[in-house]
Amino acid sequence: MESFSSIECFVRSAEVGSFAEAARRLGLTPAAVGKSVAKLEARAGVRLFQRSTRRLTLTEAGKVFLAEVGPSLTTIQNAVANLASAEGRPVGTLKVSMGVLTGVMYVVPLLGEFLRRYPAITPDWHFDNRQVDLIGQGFDAAIGGGFELPQGVVARRLTPAHRVLVASSNYLSQHPTILTPADLEHGDGILIRSPQTGRIRTWQLTSRMHEHAPLSLRARMTMSDSQAACVAASQGLGIALVSMPFAVPYLHSGELVRVLPDWYVDDGIISIYYAEHKLLPGKTRAFVDFIIEQFAELGLAQRFSAI
Known part of the structure; x- marks a missing residue:
């Protein structure tokens, strides 16, 4: 059976199209990631990537393998993260992207209450009006509007x-x-x-x-x-x-x-976006549920409606 780390190196490299970027996110060196993927290819007897000086491109075999192992890898990692939660409480770094206005004026003021409920979560919030690659850039969630919904991402409506x-x-x-x-x-x-x-x-x-x-x-x-x-x-x-x-x-x-x-x-609408998984990390579920609850309690959908 292939090692968990080799499969993770392959999946992260496929997501970002680069050994160097995958290495940065995994806390490894690019050489270590490339070597791990090469060993995986050697054991399987197939090439998973077409390599160039600019970018990695999945082969047909690589696309099939990614579709088979990608969701399972995420489910396992989420299960481990949830298992590690302190006394069952959501824990970990919560990486979220949100529009500058919505974030600064209406989400950040909710931060104190959120941390009182979930003190083991560490916010890592990014303010940008552009759409982010939720999965490829490693975000747990995003808040915004007018975005195309890529495969594997779901949206919950917040306000018009x-x-x-x-x-x-x-x-x-x-x-x-x-x-x-x-x-x-x-x-x-x-x-x-x-x-x-x-x-x-x-x-x-x-x-x-x-x-x-x-x-x-x-x-x-x-x-x-x-x-x-x-x-x-x-x-x-x-x-x-x-x-x-x-x-x-x-x-x-x-x-x-x-x-x-x-x-x-x-x-259109402003929504909260997150990756669709069978087992969502506790920190992400806590944040999504909290934001939906607070928008409803504060009546923001009614306040932001022009009708």
Whole structure:
């Protein structure tokens, strides 16, 4: 029977396409990982990887072997992690990726309560608005929206991802009344430029009556951050389209008000993602259940809904 470590070296190398990166995650040297995989190939009498100077590529035999041993390896590792839990409590480093806004404003404030319940868990939280490779990059969970769901990953809904038009009362009092989406053509738009693509996205407005209209707001200025757009709008500089989690504090304080309150942009949902396993690590299960519970108790889905 092949050693557990050899199989683990193979699986991790296949996930990241590199002996060096697999070695970094396993705490080994690249030479040790490559040698372990080579021994596995020699014993099996087949080549598992096509090697190049840039990347490892699985052979057909390698793909079949990965499909057979990958899930079992994860189940065994999760079982060992759960067995090692202190007195049955979830334990270990919890690596999570989450959007900057959602994470900083709404998840981090929950950290104290989470650690009071699960003191043996060590948070390792990463804040990034880009989608991460949950399995390949070794994350236990991720929170975000608008992501493609790769094979082996499941999602639990947290809240709708709505965007709304906001402006200061002072700005609206000094400009023509906006009653319909067509009236936005003459407004001063504070538009968001994607930091990833550098482009200004085209949006479609949806009404409470399920009508649709294009967002025809001319650009007075562009920002790459929704928080900056809210600050600019609060100075009376124009109308901004921002996600509800950003808008909520400004709307509650009265610094901003909604423009066309019966219209919004439906940008999908914000979910919590995690790898689908027969035996989920206790730390991951604890975090997923906690976040779903807290979002429900705090009514965040209702607060972030534009309807």
